[in-house]
Amino acid sequence: MTSTAHQPWAGATTVQPVLSAKGVTKQFSVAGGHFTAVDDVTVDFHQGKVLAVVGESGSGKSTLARMLLRLLPVTSGQIIYEGRDVTHIRGTELRKYWQDVQAVFQDPFASFNQFFTVGHMFKRSLRLAGQGVDTDELIARCLGYVGLKPDEALPKYPHQMSGGQRQRVMVARALMMNPKVLLADEATSMLDASLRVSVLNVLQDLRRDLGLTVLFITHDIGQACYLADEVIVMEHGLVVERGETDKVIFEPQHEYTKRLLSDVPDLKGSLKHRV
Amino acid sequence: MTALTAAPPELLMRATNLNAAYSADGTRDVPAVDAVSLEVPRGQILGLAGESGCGKSTLGNTLAMIANPPLYVLSGTLEIAGLTIDLSTLDKGADARHRPHRGQIVSMLPQGAMNSISPTLRIRDLVCDVVRAHDRSKSRSDALDLARDRLTMLGMPVRVLDQYAHQLSGGMRQRMVTVISTLLNPQLLIADEPTSALDVSSQKALIEMLIHMVDEKIMGGAIFITHDLPVLSMVTDQLAIMYAGRIVETGPTAELVHSARHPYTSALLAAVLDPTRETRTKTVEGIPGSPPNLANPPTGCRFHPRCPFAMEVCARQDPPLVGEGIHSASCWWAKDHPHETVPLQGVSL
Numbered sequence: 001m002t003s004t005a006h007q008p009w010a011g012a013t014t015v016q017p018v019l020s021a022k023g024v025t026k027q028f029s030v031a032g033g034h035f036t037a038v039d040d041v042t043v044d045f046h047q048g049k050v051l052a053v054v055g056e057s058g059s060g061k062s063t064l065a066r067m068l069l070r071l072l073p074v075t076s077g078q079i080i081y082e083g084r085d086v087t088h089i090r091g092t093e094l095r096k097y098w099q100d101v102q103a104v105f106q107d108p109f110a111s112f113n114q115f116f117t118v119g120h121m122f123k124r125s126l127r128l129a130g131q132g133v134d135t136d137e138l139i140a141r142c143l144g145y146v147g148l149k150p151d152e153a154l155p156k157y158p159h160q161m162s163g164g165q166r167q168r169v170m171v172a173r174a175l176m177m178n179p180k181v182l183l184a185d186e187a188t189s190m191l192d193a194s195l196r197v198s199v200l201n202v203l204q205d206l207r208r209d210l211g212l213t214v215l216f217i218t219h220d221i222g223q224a225c226y227l228a229d230e231v232i233v234m235e236h237g238l239v240v241e242r243g244e245t246d247k248v249i250f251e252p253q254h255e256y257t258k259r260l261l262s263d264v265p266d267l268k269g270s271l272k273h274r275v
Numbered sequence: 276m277t278a279l280t281a282a283p284p285e286l287l288m289r290a291t292n293l294n295a296a297y298s299a300d301g302t303r304d305v306p307a308v309d310a311v312s313l314e315v316p317r318g319q320i321l322g323l324a325g326e327s328g329c330g331k332s333t334l335g336n337t338l339a340m341i342a343n344p345p346l347y348v349l350s351g352t353l354e355i356a357g358l359t360i361d362l363s364t365l366d367k368g369a370d371a372r373h374r375p376h377r378g379q380i381v382s383m384l385p386q387g388a389m390n391s392i393s394p395t396l397r398i399r400d401l402v403c404d405v406v407r408a409h410d411r412s413k414s415r416s417d418a419l420d421l422a423r424d425r426l427t428m429l430g431m432p433v434r435v436l437d438q439y440a441h442q443l444s445g446g447m448r449q450r451m452v453t454v455i456s457t458l459l460n461p462q463l464l465i466a467d468e469p470t471s472a473l474d475v476s477s478q479k480a481l482i483e484m485l486i487h488m489v490d491e492k493i494m495g496g497a498i499f500i501t502h503d504l505p506v507l508s509m510v511t512d513q514l515a516i517m518y519a520g521r522i523v524e525t526g527p528t529a530e531l532v533h534s535a536r537h538p539y540t541s542a543l544l545a546a547v548l549d550p551t552r553e554t555r556t557k558t559v560e561g562i563p564g565s566p567p568n569l570a571n572p573p574t575g576c577r578f579h580p581r582c583p584f585a586m587e588v589c590a591r592q593d594p595p596l597v598g599e600g601i602h603s604a605s606c607w608w609a610k611d612h613p614h615e616t617v618p619l620q621g622v623s624l
């Protein structure tokens with residue numbers, strides 16, 4: 001996590017980003033008009049970097065993520081993946097895109113079928129992705145990345161695992177698709193601090209060892225501080241601040257970023273005993 | 276600590292020797308609360324912290340007198356509001372008469388409460404339902420007057436009463452269920468993970484409101500349950516750290532946070548990620564291993580398989596309670612190292 005590893009911020013680099021949003025906007029119709037959830041957002045994701053998107057709930061983080069994942073159509077703007085416009089691709093192309101860009105969400109319980117073991121779920125995902133051969137070896141390798149053992153994890157049902165284990169299983173499942181980009185939307189928010197750092201460490205290792213590009217969405221600036229190379233701050237659908245993590249967190253310019261930082265509960269602080 | 280001869284704060288509640296277990300089919304017992312004793316001084320907020328699955332909610336439900344099968348309270352007394360209540364006989368024996376008191380004496384704000392209210396319910400209907408469920412003598416307009424006054428007192432918008440739950444932000448919904456669950460001025464409020472699903476700004480608004488409520492004596496005191504130590508250090512006076520069904524350390528919040536005496540407390544503190552330059556450079560390993568299965572907990576100190584300070588005796592014998600004033604820990608290491616803080620690097624590797 002040294003700053004020498006940082007890319008110069010967007011624009012200054014000639015390296016082609018893996019994934020970009022260009023002027024992406026999402027409007028929802030509401031009674032009597034439109035609500036702009038994401039407003040003209042432009043952002044580049046560079047290979048082997050962790051970019052964190054921070055902001056309060058409702059600031060548009062997840063809507064942006066769902067558009068990047070092509071789960072939600074854009075109102076305007078483009079999504080560029082490896083130099084190609086993927087905003088409107090369909091069919092086989094889209095399925096290929098969905099293999100390359102994997103996601104892990106907040107509640108690992110929600111994405112698990114309660115009646116399948118981890119092993120069953122893994123084989124099923126691989127079959128759907130058209131990967132039939134050598135799956136045992138692949139599964140073992142991906143579980144290994146997240147510190148789980150096949151003979152322990154595979155026979156388990158979702159309810160037999162802790163939240164942290166389930167979340168690591170979901171990361172392993174995403175990795176089996178050999179993705180270029182991993183998008184984690186509040187994936188660690190509901191975890192205990194100790195499990196949380198172990199999942200963050202997994203992401204850190206994958207970035208370093210596999211060159212994975214990570215889009216890390218969180219309302220918790222502390223986690224962004226631990227993990228991210230770059231941070232963008234969203235408020236009401238707009239990117240209000242962006243830059244290298246050290247700059248954004250230790251020299252915030254925008255009032256909103258400053259407020260987010262001042263609202264973070266402080267282990268050594270107390271509201272009870274203020275004088 | 277100063278040697279002033281200030282009288283100790285009046286106790287709001289004392290819970291002694293609570294034991295509670297889940298009994299799946301009457302044979303396989305999961306003792307989720309094991310010999311727990313707790314005190315809350317009047318006007319204070321006690322924080323209950325620990326990893327998920329350690330029994331925090333179970334303890335909260337036991338204290339709130341809402342334990343229902345498959346959860347059974349095996350023993351425990353609760354002293355509050357001049358009453359001494361045997362929690363294990365609430366359903367059957369003489370103390371059954373106390374069961375109606377729950378909600379009024381001890382009010383529980385359950386985990387996930389803000390998401391369990393129907394989105395199509397108006398807040399004012401919720402107010403009436405809740406108030407009248409506890410006090411039949413109150414009319415609809417009494418209940419609404421009560422809510423209006425309370426919201427005004429807390430500086431919250433009264434028009435929220437006319438809105439539907441789905442129109443409110445998560446933060447506002449959580450503050451509203453908190454206000455509603457305390458309209459009848461309970462002695463004790465138990466709030467289970469009230470901030471865990473909120474972003475930092477809504478968390479701050481909720482904890483400021485809770486402090487305000489205690490200051491205004493809307494309730495006599497509160498127990499705040501969460502695994503989030505930074506939130507607890509902002510809002511609480513005292514902390515109790517729970518591991519595998521037992522309380523392993525208790526004490527004044529600032530003292531625990533600055534000078535933990537139990538290795539588990541110390542490990543929890545080490546895993547906190549503040550947005551500081553230190554966090555930018557440190558590597559936190561988390562606590563190795565996973566919390567034990569409560570159906571079959573480790574012998575001796577339940578933390579011993581994961582503790583970097585474990586000694587031979589730790590696996591053999593229950594650790595002694597080592598007390599220094601109102602700060603105490605159950606630990607062999609603490610016994611051998613009186614007045615020492617657990618070295619952080621010992622647990623964060």
Ligand SMILES: Nc1ncnc2c1ncn2[C@@H]1O[C@H](COP(=O)(O)OP(=O)(O)O)[C@@H](O)[C@H]1O
Nearest residue numbers: 297305307326327328329330331332333345569
């Ligand atoms: N309905 C239930 N039946 C059986 N075991 C349960 C039930 N609810 C909780 N438990 C078990 O009791 C223990 C404590 O759970 P809980 O009180 O919810 O912990 P926490 O609130 O600290 O996360 C856990 O081992 C959990 O699996």
Ligand code: SF4
Nearest residue numbers: 576579582589606607
């Ligand atoms: S009693 Fe032993 S194993 Fe338990 S926390 Fe203390 S030193 Fe560690």
Ligand SMILES: [Mg+2]
Nearest residue numbers: 331332386468
């Ligand atoms: Mg709980």
